[in-house]
Amino acid sequence: MTKQHSAMLERFRRVKLLEQATPIQRLHRLEAELGDVLGGVRLFVKRDDLMGLGGGGNKLRKLEFLLGEALSRGCDTFITIGGLQSNHARLSAAASAHVGLDCELLLTQVVPRTDVEYQHNGNVLLCGIFGAKIHVLPDSADSLGFAHERAEVLKSEGRRPYVVGTGGSSPVGCLGYAACAQEIAEQEKSIEGGFAQIIVPNGSSGTHAGLAAGFAAMGMSPTKVCSYTVLESRKKAQKTTFQLAQATLALIDATASINSSDIEAADDQLGEGYGIPTRAMFSAVRTMARTEGLLLDPVYSGKAFAGVLAAVRKGTYNRGDAILFLMTGGSPGLFAYRSAFDGNIA
Numbered sequence: 001m002t003k004q005h006s007a008m009l010e011r012f013r014r015v016k017l018l019e020q021a022t023p024i025q026r027l028h029r030l031e032a033e034l035g036d037v038l039g040g041v042r043l044f045v046k047r048d049d050l051m052g053l054g055g056g057g058n059k060l061r062k063l064e065f066l067l068g069e070a071l072s073r074g075c076d077t078f079i080t081i082g083g084l085q086s087n088h089a090r091l092s093a094a095a096s097a098h099v100g101l102d103c104e105l106l107l108t109q110v111v112p113r114t115d116v117e118y119q120h121n122g123n124v125l126l127c128g129i130f131g132a133k134i135h136v137l138p139d140s141a142d143s144l145g146f147a148h149e150r151a152e153v154l155k156s157e158g159r160r161p162y163v164v165g166t167g168g169s170s171p172v173g174c175l176g177y178a179a180c181a182q183e184i185a186e187q188e189k190s191i192e193g194g195f196a197q198i199i200v201p202n203g204s205s206g207t208h209a210g211l212a213a214g215f216a217a218m219g220m221s222p223t224k225v226c227s228y229t230v231l232e233s234r235k236k237a238q239k240t241t242f243q244l245a246q247a248t249l250a251l252i253d254a255t256a257s258i259n260s261s262d263i264e265a266a267d268d269q270l271g272e273g274y275g276i277p278t279r280a281m282f283s284a285v286r287t288m289a290r291t292e293g294l295l296l297d298p299v300y301s302g303k304a305f306a307g308v309l310a311a312v313r314k315g316t317y318n319r320g321d322a323i324l325f326l327m328t329g330g331s332p333g334l335f336a337y338r339s340a341f342d343g344n345i346a
């Protein structure tokens, strides 16, 4: 990142939620397990699951800027939306508690799982423990509409609410991953040849968009980043990601630009839909756990890493390429999927 780019980010108020840069680690044991199939590719992970607050995960990077904006506006209540097992909701609750804001969550039943663990364990349990007020809405509900209605009620009581939509993926939230692009650019100086590809899960698209904007602002190619969508079709995810990347880039560098062809999202790991397990996900979660002792999650990183393993097996990458997978956290979600893992030996 150029000095100018750093200065652009410094214009935005940011609450420090990460202690330090998250480490990049090589997956030596997994590489050994893949053996010849690997074709000389080097596999690395960036540990964005390794953060001190609220169990960690990618949403904390967005929340640094979102809470910064909320505090600079003098807000006292953070309102956001998500699915019942939203990691964003959990980390919003934890980070709000950390900075002394109230937190209200409007959670919808988007995933067709009715078992008691999905309904009450994992992230939703933690949201309550972090002190958030939880409103559970039916799947068909317009949760963002409800969030704004709730904000009006709070305003009428003299409160000052701040509302952000799914996944914290507003352009301001995406600045967290534009800043992460700088962190990666620094760290990759010690990786021979740099990273050929950086792979991320794509839900509300902010992680991919923020990284793409961050690299574009540094004069590096945004095509360095690609994602596996776990929510939308490839076409829809690419469109949302592109629009968000443009809006984020506009906040930090009015002179740089990004094209729609710079954004590549694959949907071959989506399976039957958001939050619905696939055999490849179960296998990826178990492979990472058993070779490296690392936890992926069943909804986002498990599916995206299944994509990396499939790409390696297909020979998509070149010999010697260094591939970086962003571990985005979400392990509390595993506890919500106990019955799905139970007996599934894929």
Ligand SMILES: Cc1ncc(COP(=O)(O)O)c(C=O)c1O
Binding pocket: 057, 058, 086, 087, 088, 167, 169, 201, 202, 203, 204, 205, 206, 207, 208, 297, 300, 301, 328, 329, 330
């Ligand atoms: C663990 C985890 N990984 C990845 C993502 C996807 O990030 P984004 O919504 O920025 O696309 C999410 C989003 O909720 C998440 O919770």
